[in-house]
Amino acid sequence: MYTHIDTEIIDALKAIVGERGVVTDPDTMQPYSHDEFALAEIAHMPEVVVKPADVEQVAEILKLASQKSIPVTPRGGATGLCGGCVPSLGGISLSLERMTRVVEIDTANQMAVVEAGVSLSDFYTAVEEAGLYFPPHPGDEGAMIGGLIATNAGGARAVKYGVIRNYIRGLEVVLPTGEIIRPGGKLMKSSTGYNLVNLIIGAEGTLGVVTQAVIQLMPKPAVTRSLIIPYDDLQSAIDTVPDIIQAKIQPLAVEFLPREVVTITEKMLNQSWPCSVGTTYLLIILDAPSEAEMDKLSEAVAGVCLDHEALDVFVADSPQKQEQVLGIRSKIYEAIKDHNIETLDIVVPRAEIARHVARIQEVQGEHGLWLPTYGHAADGNVHTHIMSARLEGGEIVPLPEEEWKPRLEKVRAELYRDCRERGGMISGEHGIGLVKKPYLSYVLSPEEIALMRRIKQAFDPQGIMNPDKIF
Amino acid sequence: MYTHIDTEIIDALKAIVGERGVVTDPDTMQPYSHDEFALAEIAHMPEVVVKPADVEQVAEILKLASQKSIPVTPRGGATGLCGGCVPSLGGISLSLERMTRVVEIDTANQMAVVEAGVSLSDFYTAVEEAGLYFPPHPGDEGAMIGGLIATNAGGARAVKYGVIRNYIRGLEVVLPTGEIIRPGGKLMKSSTGYNLVNLIIGAEGTLGVVTQAVIQLMPKPAVTRSLIIPYDDLQSAIDTVPDIIQAKIQPLAVEFLPREVVTITEKMLNQSWPCSVGTTYLLIILDAPSEAEMDKLSEAVAGVCLDHEALDVFVADSPQKQEQVLGIRSKIYEAIKDHNIETLDIVVPRAEIARHVARIQEVQGEHGLWLPTYGHAADGNVHTHIMSARLEGGEIVPLPEEEWKPRLEKVRAELYRDCRERGGMISGEHGIGLVKKPYLSYVLSPEEIALMRRIKQAFDPQGIMNPDKIF
Incomplete structure (x- = not known):
């Protein structure tokens, strides 16, 4: 069904992106065979890695791939956890790593325009320099904008501020046929035709390649504060959460952490967590318009927690304390x-x-x-x-x-x-990729999956766009 | 291409929804020939009005319609302004007016489950009785949930809290084939396959019939306040707005109103607007966690306005004053x-x-x-x-x-x-319907429109679902 890459195709790709944009050496290609999923058995080498520098080059690559029927797997920061950017059928690994321009931070409209290869960390820096704020915080700052959009990434702060989807206002997308579309714009609202932006968000690169995005920004909250609340058992900790929400408090984030992983992380970092009691913690991050409001909010949260047999309430009220706590939290994954x-x-x-x-x-x-x-x-x-x-x-x-x-x-x-x-879904923010594919039918009906396949067909009749993923 | 309704089809419809669910009398059907768009020339009579009582009946109706190739135009509160629910090709007007159950207000998850025929006004009542809050406020409270979803309705409060899309977590949808799908759920996040929920929102009933929705609710803001700011000219008023946002203030709503429409509305209602100076007003609605924060916020807003040559700042700080102001605002449309x-x-x-x-x-x-x-x-x-x-x-x-x-x-x-x-779109919240169809190509590219048609085809190969709309 698919064509294998030959020297003629390599030459055509070099004509599009230049010599340095095409990699065929196996050692250099090896990192492109996997993402952060741990098991080597899902890894698969691409036949060629191609690194376009702009949207026109992406369009040319896709035109060639659809003429020749070559699988194309888009790739961002490769921080994914379910094989979404693994070129499991070979073909082209299309890396957006050279498309790293922050095109514009438009302060009047509070919108950023960025290319897909901008890392989350560079994006935060650019937004902060403009005096603005991007609320979502998916874990790994090495992730790239394109990948965050492909998976509809979330992160801890989604409780109050929602997931990536809520912030993406416009996209530039190259369709599998090589056509370029630019749905949406610097707009807070639109009811003008089907919402292609929201369909492409979360589609894991199977409907087209996102090359650029218009992202809404916000004013930065005046004050943030982290609370650590130790409990003797996990159930009491988790039972607290609905009551916090029902008390009409909207935390930025509520994380639960078992002591055992905190201890392992403390050892690795040679740093200490501010609480020594308890077997489970809630880490609650709050934001407020003023210190006075924050004090009231913290007290209200502490009240609910203590009603649920919390052992103590530790307040990280200085930037240093907050950094220490969030630093340990962010390294847990590394520790295990x-x-x-x-x-x-x-x-x-x-x-x-x-x-x-x-x-x-x-x-x-x-x-x-x-x-x-x-x-x-x-x-x-x-x-x-x-x-x-x-x-x-x-x-x-x-x-x-x-x-x-x-x-x-x-x-x-x-x-x-x-x-x-429990009425849940198998992925809240990572996507399905390769790894969760066999379980999709646990939560989606045959009718829903069939409909998704027909949508896929409407975008990608030849099936070249990140094939073998989701379903 | 389409089949006309005959007595055999009428009998089949009666067998599905019962005698009282089928209307063929022209006088009774007349209101079903139009929405709130003013010109009679777009009105078109349905061949039959059908009123299902539950999702299974909707599914049976669509199975019949797709077997026989009958156009089906879903209809909610018919408060639309561009002919979206006009049965312009005849066939069935599918009215959701009997599906008015508030199935559940789940306070633990802060989610409502409601049928498509629930009016916005009944929905607000149910939510308020549960001590919760639904932020969006599209103008007409006679609108029904299904129609709000079909158009991705917005309203004034979208500045801070976003449009309907941001609150819809799950749907029950009958596909044109009669299949029932239930994408999403009581979930804050999902990255599990294509986001069908967000594709169906704003699709104006052309991809399927929404019969039920899971809607996220919020805690009610502690304090809200309205400010009226008079200006001598429109430009100064509007120029104020980006500076309010840049001052890191997130108002609930910012409306601009010319004096002339306010005067006409005052006369109609025999009530008076609190400001007599100025030719243009900004109406700014704020929310805050406390009276103290609200005072600070109001002062900050007033400061920005006065810097932009505002003539005064009138504060509606009691519920009575606020009601008076918002009452006049809400009647402007009626007055003209x-x-x-x-x-x-x-x-x-x-x-x-x-x-x-x-x-x-x-x-x-x-x-x-x-x-x-x-x-x-x-x-x-x-x-x-x-x-x-x-x-x-x-x-x-x-x-x-x-x-x-x-x-x-x-x-x-x-x-x-x-x-x-200016990089805009022709509809921010009303949809395209019949009336804006000729202008769609002003703002969408041929590639985008072609892609939307292919998506339509993927859902509705026979083209029976609200045909003749959008494109």
């Missing part, structure tokens, strides 16, 4: 990463989190794999890590492959079943 | 409606509003039609009313049809051209 097989990304209705987490603990007991779970308690998005290890006395004890491998699929399936029963 | 041919709904980047309004005033002069313009200054959504009248000494002077008719299309085209040049 070596033995992490897969990071799940289940989302359930907020009120179902406690029961879902209780089930995770049962499954951990039943299957004898450590399943450290933390995540965004207030938006229902739970990150369970399936580890190739047990935890004994606070130490990670690796298991041999023949012990963890047979349990991996069973654990996944158990948790996805629980997700389905 | 009799001579209004069409309400435009152009959206431009926020910073372009002043220049767009300046152009409207030029066009008013050039063509001799009164074009009273007011709208949502802070989100770029401008409602220009093309009147079949001139304004002389504050009085509306109707023009004979032969005078206004030839100017109507010229005025529309001039303003849509200006919209395009």
